[in-house]
Amino acid sequence: MPRIVVDVMPKPEILDPQGKAIVGALPRLGFTSFSGVRQGKRFELTVDGEVTAEILEQARRAGTTLLSNPVIEDVVNVELLAD
Amino acid sequence: MPRIVVDVMPKPEILDPQGKAIVGALPRLGFTSFSGVRQGKRFELTVDGEVTAEILEQARRAGTTLLSNPVIEDVVNVELLAD
Amino acid sequence: MSQPIPVANPAVNQHPDTPKFNIDTVEHATGTPDTELPWAELGLKDNEYRRVVEILGRRPTAAELAMYSVMWSEHCSYKSSKNHLRQFGDKVTDEMKEHLLVGIGENAGVVDIGDGWAVTFKVESHNHPSFVEPYQGAATGVGGIVRDIISMGARPVAVMDPLRFGAIDHPDTARLVHGIVSGIGGYGNSLGLPNIGGEVVFDSVYQGNPLVNALAVGVLRHEDIRLANASGVGNRVVLFGARTGGDGIGGASVLASESFDAGKPSKRPAVQVGDPFVEKVLIECCLELFKASVVEGIQDLGAAGISCATSELASNGDGGMHVELTKVLLRDPTLTPGEILMSESQERMMAVVTPENVGAFEAILDKWAVEYSWLGEVTDTGRLIIEWDGETIVDVDPRTVAHDGPVYDRPFHRPEWLDGIQADGFSGSIQDAARPEGAPALRAAVLELMASPNMCSKDWITSQYDRYVQGNTALAMPDDAGVIRVDEETGLGVALSTDANGRYSYLDPYEGARLALAEAYRNVATSGAKPLAVTDCLNFGSPEDPEVMWQFAESVRGLSDACRELGVPVTGGNVSLYNQTGGVPVHPTPVVGVLGVFDDVARRTPSGWVEDGQAIYLLGTTADELDGSEWANLRGHLGGRPPKADLDRERRLAEILINASRDGMVDSAHDLSEGGLAAALVESALRFNVGARVGLDEVCARDGIDAFTLLFSESQARAVVAVPRSEEIRFTDMCTARAFPAIRIGVVDADAVSLDIQRHFTVPLDELRGAHEGTLPAYFG
Amino acid sequence: MTETPLIGAAPTFSTGSRADAAQGLSGARIGVITFPGTLDDRDAARAVRIAGGTAVALWHADPELAGVDAVIIPGGFSYGDYLRAGALSRFAPLMERIIQAANARTATARLPVLGICNGFQILTESHLLPGSMIKNDHLKFACLDAKLRVENNATAWTTDYLPGQEITVPLKNQDGQYIADEKTLDALEAEGLVTFRYVGGNPNGSRREIAGISNAAGNIVGLMPHPEHAVESGYGPDAASGRSAGTDGLGFFTSILNTLVGGTK
Numbered sequence A, B: 001m002p003r004i005v006v007d008v009m010p011k012p013e014i015l016d017p018q019g020k021a022i023v024g025a026l027p028r029l030g031f032t033s034f035s036g037v038r039q040g041k042r043f044e045l046t047v048d049g050e051v052t053a054e055i056l057e058q059a060r061r062a063g064t065t066l067l068s069n070p071v072i073e074d075v076v077n078v079e080l081l082a083d
Numbered sequence C: 001m002s003q004p005i006p007v008a009n010p011a012v013n014q015h016p017d018t019p020k021f022n023i024d025t026v027e028h029a030t031g032t033p034d035t036e037l038p039w040a041e042l043g044l045k046d047n048e049y050r051r052v053v054e055i056l057g058r059r060p061t062a063a064e065l066a067m068y069s070v071m072w073s074e075h076c077s078y079k080s081s082k083n084h085l086r087q088f089g090d091k092v093t094d095e096m097k098e099h100l101l102v103g104i105g106e107n108a109g110v111v112d113i114g115d116g117w118a119v120t121f122k123v124e125s126h127n128h129p130s131f132v133e134p135y136q137g138a139a140t141g142v143g144g145i146v147r148d149i150i151s152m153g154a155r156p157v158a159v160m161d162p163l164r165f166g167a168i169d170h171p172d173t174a175r176l177v178h179g180i181v182s183g184i185g186g187y188g189n190s191l192g193l194p195n196i197g198g199e200v201v202f203d204s205v206y207q208g209n210p211l212v213n214a215l216a217v218g219v220l221r222h223e224d225i226r227l228a229n230a231s232g233v234g235n236r237v238v239l240f241g242a243r244t245g246g247d248g249i250g251g252a253s254v255l256a257s258e259s260f261d262a263g264k265p266s267k268r269p270a271v272q273v274g275d276p277f278v279e280k281v282l283i284e285c286c287l288e289l290f291k292a293s294v295v296e297g298i299q300d301l302g303a304a305g306i307s308c309a310t311s312e313l314a315s316n317g318d319g320g321m322h323v324e325l326t327k328v329l330l331r332d333p334t335l336t337p338g339e340i341l342m343s344e345s346q347e348r349m350m351a352v353v354t355p356e357n358v359g360a361f362e363a364i365l366d367k368w369a370v371e372y373s374w375l376g377e378v379t380d381t382g383r384l385i386i387e388w389d390g391e392t393i394v395d396v397d398p399r400t401v402a403h404d405g406p407v408y409d410r411p412f413h414r415p416e417w418l419d420g421i422q423a424d425g426f427s428g429s430i431q432d433a434a435r436p437e438g439a440p441a442l443r444a445a446v447l448e449l450m451a452s453p454n455m456c457s458k459d460w461i462t463s464q465y466d467r468y469v470q471g472n473t474a475l476a477m478p479d480d481a482g483v484i485r486v487d488e489e490t491g492l493g494v495a496l497s498t499d500a501n502g503r504y505s506y507l508d509p510y511e512g513a514r515l516a517l518a519e520a521y522r523n524v525a526t527s528g529a530k531p532l533a534v535t536d537c538l539n540f541g542s543p544e545d546p547e548v549m550w551q552f553a554e555s556v557r558g559l560s561d562a563c564r565e566l567g568v569p570v571t572g573g574n575v576s577l578y579n580q581t582g583g584v585p586v587h588p589t590p591v592v593g594v595l596g597v598f599d600d601v602a603r604r605t606p607s608g609w610v611e612d613g614q615a616i617y618l619l620g621t622t623a624d625e626l627d628g629s630e631w632a633n634l635r636g637h638l639g640g641r642p643p644k645a646d647l648d649r650e651r652r653l654a655e656i657l658i659n660a661s662r663d664g665m666v667d668s669a670h671d672l673s674e675g676g677l678a679a680a681l682v683e684s685a686l687r688f689n690v691g692a693r694v695g696l697d698e699v700c701a702r703d704g705i706d707a708f709t710l711l712f713s714e715s716q717a718r719a720v721v722a723v724p725r726s727e728e729i730r731f732t733d734m735c736t737a738r739a740f741p742a743i744r745i746g747v748v749d750a751d752a753v754s755l756d757i758q759r760h761f762t763v764p765l766d767e768l769r770g771a772h773e774g775t776l777p778a779y780f781g
Numbered sequence D: 001m002t003e004t005p006l007i008g009a010a011p012t013f014s015t016g017s018r019a020d021a022a023q024g025l026s027g028a029r030i031g032v033i034t035f036p037g038t039l040d041d042r043d044a045a046r047a048v049r050i051a052g053g054t055a056v057a058l059w060h061a062d063p064e065l066a067g068v069d070a071v072i073i074p075g076g077f078s079y080g081d082y083l084r085a086g087a088l089s090r091f092a093p094l095m096e097r098i099i100q101a102a103n104a105r106t107a108t109a110r111l112p113v114l115g116i117c118n119g120f121q122i123l124t125e126s127h128l129l130p131g132s133m134i135k136n137d138h139l140k141f142a143c144l145d146a147k148l149r150v151e152n153n154a155t156a157w158t159t160d161y162l163p164g165q166e167i168t169v170p171l172k173n174q175d176g177q178y179i180a181d182e183k184t185l186d187a188l189e190a191e192g193l194v195t196f197r198y199v200g201g202n203p204n205g206s207r208r209e210i211a212g213i214s215n216a217a218g219n220i221v222g223l224m225p226h227p228e229h230a231v232e233s234g235y236g237p238d239a240a241s242g243r244s245a246g247t248d249g250l251g252f253f254t255s256i257l258n259t260l261v262g263g264t265k
């Protein structure tokens, strides 16, 4: 069944405590190439049947009204997942 | 600065309590087109300088060792973010 | 090679919405007697499988095989331990039963605490899953034990978590500590259950086998007790809560694998993921069902899932049940009937409801948005019949599944190495060569002890647990016992403590089990509560090792004897075997939980000094008992004999502590256990940051020991108490009347911000605190 | 006991107007809302009772407010804190009513609302209060006795405190770090809407040590610490008056009762 991905990231100006912890841990494991990490959320919405433009628009609205909190987060990506 | 995205999702056979709670809430808000939701994580790793194949490989390994818990999660995507 | 059994047809199975399996029916099984089944892969022994065939008079179907194999597993059938556990029942006197409303055998025991109130409590292990996936393993451990409590008809009111980890500096320990602690917190906090105590021990013997035990306690009115039985022919059987997925059948994935059914993909989760939100809703929903009196019998689903629930409910009731398995709501539609029967998916319950109450039942579940499905009904046929789409796939006498599992008298013998170990006492050993002498060395030793992994403050862990929720927590960490108010009107309440010392048990398992009970009993009495009942979780290595089996047998004998001597019955518990890595078993670790009762928890005694000028008394006597002690452990020594348990003394000490608390004769009390007097003094001072001046000479002279021994020995049946000036005469008279040794060793000094061991040394409380509280953050961040 | 509905009465949120109407307190009906996953609802109700008021249980799916005079949104993990703490509860039918009533056009009609911990998170998700909560900076659940300074006692829920008074109440959460953009923070400060600040150490990284805030009208207050766990001696935080003796949280509940009863005079 087709899936739509909605990606949500903390706003750039918001401190991301989880990302900060990870960026501290990476070099200890030998991963030295990354200067910053931010942790966001990825939602996969399953659609019963065909994905119309209308449904994609629904996913986008679900992203901004429910799946993200606009005070601290941005929806950075909404797309149909190629299977 | 270039960023690499690492997407992590709960394994399909593993219970995803968050996704379950969200799928219950969507119809109440009028989003009726989605029969399932799974919630995963999206990491954005910032790279200082150029992204080589070696660095992409590092991100992949960071994904499977630190960013995901291989017992319950899969790394479903590692890619360079087009800016 | 015999032909595979058609369990599921992969071609059809590709349409997950229409699970049409080629089913191994009873009829098919009867017609194909020679089909070989993967009983060995499912963990059954040759003789066990033959016994199943004998019981049924034919080969089992795949679904029946699934049921027997999980229900006859060590975990569910107690086949290695049953013969020994009987002693808990056999040694109970009528007097001990006085407060017992429900004893061993149900989901959890129930104890009468007066005024029509009852309490149910139980401790269980989730050791292995917590090693594989620490967060989820520990979380679902809490979830499982809480469901046991709900299924008795009680509202869960608190949890505790006795834990054992490997060496604190081992690279894998941080992973386990972080995961397990946040898992216990994540689940318990989300359920709104205060965490009121537990234990944390680091010892390399637990490196590959951390012990994660979880205790839950619940409160109910006498008339609300619910039992797991299916009575009333025609009553309906309902499954509710989370949907059934492939959880916990990873190990038994043979049911979906090639030997069974070539070509079928086996995608079964290796670990179970808990959903504390669903469980919290289940708690409230069940309590509403109980209040409305719409369930006749109820059973939680834990290990062995529907196999266990259906067979136990049926055999404890009218003896029969008829179930249509396709009615089970699935998370994963590819599950085969056998897998559905074995699944250990969390947050599920099964209940029996009269036809008249079906509507009321559904209304309550709908209110809480809990999913349910009606599976079948209670019958009086004496058979558990399970159908799949109308075809019979299970037709068994449920007793044979639930109760008539194999029982083994496993051989055991005392290890030969034990004599050598017991002969190697600490005093005079090489490790004892540099015994601290003189003020600076003693002072340093106290600081070293209090900073050591086992004796350091556990605040880094316990501050991740909610101890306030529900508003009834009267004592919690770091007090000796957790105390919970039960009745807001009267202050009626309970105290709980869990204890075990694996090193003591290693040196002498009989004595070690008695010592575990003695300590938990003493902790409860120290808080001022009267001990009433016991639960236990017996964590051991492999029962197939005769030496481990001996440790187990001795522990059960010791614990049951000690329970009888102290007059407190075991009401339930759990056995966890096979805790070993590469042939090396963990120390025998019989975790003992004691429940005590207060008429009014306002009278409870906390374990820290408060009031300036109060007299500090040491109750009990001290001998050179350093074998197995924390001090010896710090020096890397483990040998000799554990301290002697004197249960008559424990009982008298308890009476003194309980009376003193009730009559307001003590303001603070702390029992002496691991770390001895040194630990008790330091902890009493740090609790409220109040110092004291203490003199050791009189006790040393009386007991014929030196200051080091007095500070570090772990002799039993001791406590330090702080007595208000006005109560001193009354208090000492009481001790004299009971012929219990008590010496005034010092005075609380609220102005001195230090602990002053006169004629020896003084340590500022800040310095002690730094040492005591710095250890866990240094290792775990 | 008569239960006089007090909505529509005139709550004035100044210390001066506090009425001495002890026997009228139990007439004040304080709703305590329960969502699936709410934990501290019974504790909040107990606190209302101890303060002398009448607690009224509200269910998230109720269509109406049952004539309560004020509402407490208690702590817990509504909907498991899944997605974001408070995110799913915000859309409950009763929340729609509360949002309307709390924002009523005339000051006199505005429903007093207190959000504690998860309740505070629900209030920010509902945009009744600005900002949001993210994970504690140390990433762990933390249960501790927090010391707070009352920065603003001119709200419906804080009249019984003195300005600058320091109180101790338990704090217990995983997502307790208060954040908002600088402009919002400056505005909160400028308008005196920072109601409580952590003192003696910031337990979770909250911006400007903010533990609780109110709206401009002062009828809506949200805070992360739990005053309902500091209302009964013996079950609260340790205090100078004795171990577990702290009852500093009681002021929230007496404040609202006095505010409501005072308003009827």
Ligand SMILES: Nc1ncnc2c1ncn2[C@@H]1O[C@H](COP(=O)(O)OP(=O)(O)O)[C@@H](O)[C@H]1O
Pocket (backbone or CB within 6 Å): C160, C161, C162, C163, C195, C196, C197, C198, C199, C200, C458, C461, C462, C476, C477, C478, C479, C480, C481, C497, C498, C499, C523, C673, C674
């Ligand atoms: N894992 C834990 N969870 C909750 N409380 C704990 C845990 N470990 C230790 N504690 C608490 O810390 C305090 C000190 O523990 P411990 O020294 O083992 O107590 P005791 O020796 O009195 O049995 C006790 O209040 C105990 O309940």
Ligand SMILES: [Mg+2]
Pocket (backbone or CB within 6 Å): C480, C523, C670, C671, C672, C673
């Ligand atoms: Mg103790």
